[in-house]
Amino acid sequence: MKGKQWWKESVIYQIYPRSFMDSNGDGIGDIRGIISKLDYLKKLGVDVVWLSPVYKSPNDDNGYDISNYEDIMDEFGTLKDWEELLEEMHNRGIKLVMDLVVNHTSDEHQWFTEARKPKDNPYRDYYIWRPPLNGKAPTDWTAVFGGSAWEYDDQTGEYYLHMFSKKQPDVNWENPELRDEIYKMMKFWLDKGVDGFRMDVINMISKKEFLAPYEDFISGDPVNKEYEPNGERVHDFLQEMNKEVLSEYDIMTVGECPGVSPEQAELYTGEDRKELNMVFQFEHMSLDKQPGKQKWDLKPLDLKDLKANLSKWQKQLENKGWNSLYWNNHDQPRIVSRFGNDGEYRVESAKMLGTLLHMMQGTPYIYQGEEIGMTNVRFSSIYDYNDIESLNIYKERVLEQSYDPNEVMESIYTKGRDNARTPMQWESSANAGFTAGTPWLQLNPNYPEINAAKALEDQNSIFYHYQKLISLRKQHEIIVYGSYDLILEDHDSIFAYTRTLGNERLIIINNFYEKETRFELPEDIQYTKAELLISNYPVNEDQSLAAIKLRPYESLVFRCS
Ligand code: NOJ
Numbered sequence: 203m204k205g206k207q208w209w210k211e212s213v214i215y216q217i218y219p220r221s222f223m224d225s226n227g228d229g230i231g232d233i234r235g236i237i238s239k240l241d242y243l244k245k246l247g248v249d250v251v252w253l254s255p256v257y258k259s260p261n262d263d264n265g266y267d268i269s270n271y272e273d274i275m276d277e278f279g280t281l282k283d284w285e286e287l288l289e290e291m292h293n294r295g296i297k298l299v300m301d302l303v304v305n306h307t308s309d310e311h312q313w314f315t316e317a318r319k320p321k322d323n324p325y326r327d328y329y330i331w332r333p334p335l336n337g338k339a340p341t342d343w344t345a346v347f348g349g350s351a352w353e354y355d356d357q358t359g360e361y362y363l364h365m366f367s368k369k370q371p372d373v374n375w376e377n378p379e380l381r382d383e384i385y386k387m388m389k390f391w392l393d394k395g396v397d398g399f400r401m402d403v404i405n406m407i408s409k410k411e412f413l414a415p416y417e418d419f420i421s422g423d424p425v426n427k428e429y430e431p432n433g434e435r436v437h438d439f440l441q442e443m444n445k446e447v448l449s450e451y452d453i454m455t456v457g458e459c460p461g462v463s464p465e466q467a468e469l470y471t472g473e474d475r476k477e478l479n480m481v482f483q484f485e486h487m488s489l490d491k492q493p494g495k496q497k498w499d500l501k502p503l504d505l506k507d508l509k510a511n512l513s514k515w516q517k518q519l520e521n522k523g524w525n526s527l528y529w530n531n532h533d534q535p536r537i538v539s540r541f542g543n544d545g546e547y548r549v550e551s552a553k554m555l556g557t558l559l560h561m562m563q564g565t566p567y568i569y570q571g572e573e574i575g576m577t578n579v580r581f582s583s584i585y586d587y588n589d590i591e592s593l594n595i596y597k598e599r600v601l602e603q604s605y606d607p608n609e610v611m612e613s614i615y616t617k618g619r620d621n622a623r624t625p626m627q628w629e630s631s632a633n634a635g636f637t638a639g640t641p642w643l644q645l646n647p648n649y650p651e652i653n654a655a656k657a658l659e660d661q662n663s664i665f666y667h668y669q670k671l672i673s674l675r676k677q678h679e680i681i682v683y684g685s686y687d688l689i690l691e692d693h694d695s696i697f698a699y700t701r702t703l704g705n706e707r708l709i710i711i712n713n714f715y716e717k718e719t720r721f722e723l724p725e726d727i728q729y730t731k732a733e734l735l736i737s738n739y740p741v742n743e744d745q746s747l748a749a750i751k752l753r754p755y756e757s758l759v760f761r762c763s
Pocket of ligand 1: 263266267303366403532533
């Protein structure tokens with residue numbers, strides 16, 4: 203989008219409530235726990251919180267399986283607690299974005315318990331049902347969490363579709379009554395004052411194109427295609443949602459879109475299209491897996507791939523759509539362990555990665571704990587893990603496909619979602635001050651060294667680096683609106699780029715590795731004055747920008763005119 207918008211100028215902080223702060227000693231993070239930490243978020247300086255789901259849920263997928271959209275999960279508190287949270291956030295000038303999970307519900311949602319009853323009930327068509335095909339599932343689609351995407355339902359002799367776990371049946375967006383119910387539910391939260399939605403796998407809601415109609419199954423001649431996201435009706439649905447709901451409020455939206463290309467992202471986020479403000483894309487999160495394989499099939503990152511990929515997104519959406527910028531969320535391993543160095547250079551590399559991301563064009567997202575450099579975890583046994591995706595891949599590969607268990611554990615250590623979900627590390631005391639009880643998931647044993655209290659005491663901590671990145675964004679329009687250009691494209695270890703707005707230019711220089719290297723400014727970049735805005739090492743005042751010897755993971759941002 204071309205115009206100035208508050209959500210372009212904002213920095214967003216994601217809270218995964220189960221792991222953030224427990225106020226009542228039951229071992230599970232909760233809403234009152236979040237309220238108790240709002241001053242910490244204010245100090246960091248973030249503008250918006252994206253709260254992962256807090257709705258009623260049987261927790262097959264930790265809240266992404268919703269059984270009641272208009273009430274709060276008991277472990278997290280009550281609707282009253284939530285209202286207080288919203289008020290306390292707004293009092294501090296922080297906005298609240300809720301998670302909207304409407305590709306699927308829980309199988310315990312009343313719509314689905316009704317839908318399962320004999321076939322002529324009005325809720326049947328809220329979900330996607332097909333008769334067996336030659337005695338088997340209607341298509342050979344696999345679910346994201348493994349196994350068939352179809353579950354046979356004994357009561358009615360048909361299969362229902364679930365692109366995630368079998369306790370997450372996909373809803374049928376072709377049904378206008380279902381869409382109306384969803385829009386009503388969105389207004390329920392918006393009228394309470396929420397400031398936007400993060401939309402879970404929203405580019406998966408249109409399936410019609412890939413799945414033969416019910417009648418074709420009855421006549422015995424169905425033609426199914428391989429499932430793909432971004433189905434042909436998704437833009438109709440989002441434009442309708444925008445017209446019916448979003449356009450009535452001053453809010454922000456970000457759609458989670460696995461498998462989205464920059465060309466498709468233009469369609470989702472183009473200003474004239476009236477769909478979403480931005481999307482979460484996943485291409486840069488797939489560069490450390492073997493092409494065409496699953497995320498568990500590991501491959502080292504090639505920096506040139508990362509530079510090419512992020513630069514492609516920067517250029518493609520320039521003046522057309524808008525980027526979201528992220529390294530972490532509740533589904534991704536910790537970035538300092540993934541692309542940085544979680545040993546000797548943890549602090550330097552975490553700061554470098556933060557700078558590299560926050561200086562690009564787009565809205566930056568910080569995932570809880572990223573601002574203190576939390577790392578991946580290695581639990582000794584698969585029994586210590588909670589995440590359905592990790593448990594399923596272990597079962598599938600070790601028990602069914604005879605993989606070496608050590609190899610599978612290595613993949614889980616590197617990519618498993620519980621890396622992001624170990625409780626937030628607040629202090630050095632027992633359980634990092636997260637809970638007075640037994641935590642639902644073990645803590646990372648490094649919490650006595652890595653925690654928020656220590657970070658707050660140390661003026662050189664990652665926390666204060668992030669605080670500075672956020673405050674620079676408020677002082678320099680160029681960080682939000684300047685155009686992006688990659689420099690030193692072929693350099694093996696430096697990720698450097700410029701941002702330009704009017705006569706002003708930023709030069710962002712990052713040594714992505716431990717090995718020292720030399721930066722040389724391309725000759726066509728002219729300037730008369732250069733001021734250092736932020737760095738992760740002490741820098742000499744008279745440091746020339748023309749040539750710099752970069753230390754391990756060194757990162758520098760100069761403002762030139
Ligand atoms: C994406 C969410 O981020 C993830 O945590 C969840 O498991 C799936 N969507 C299914 O809702």
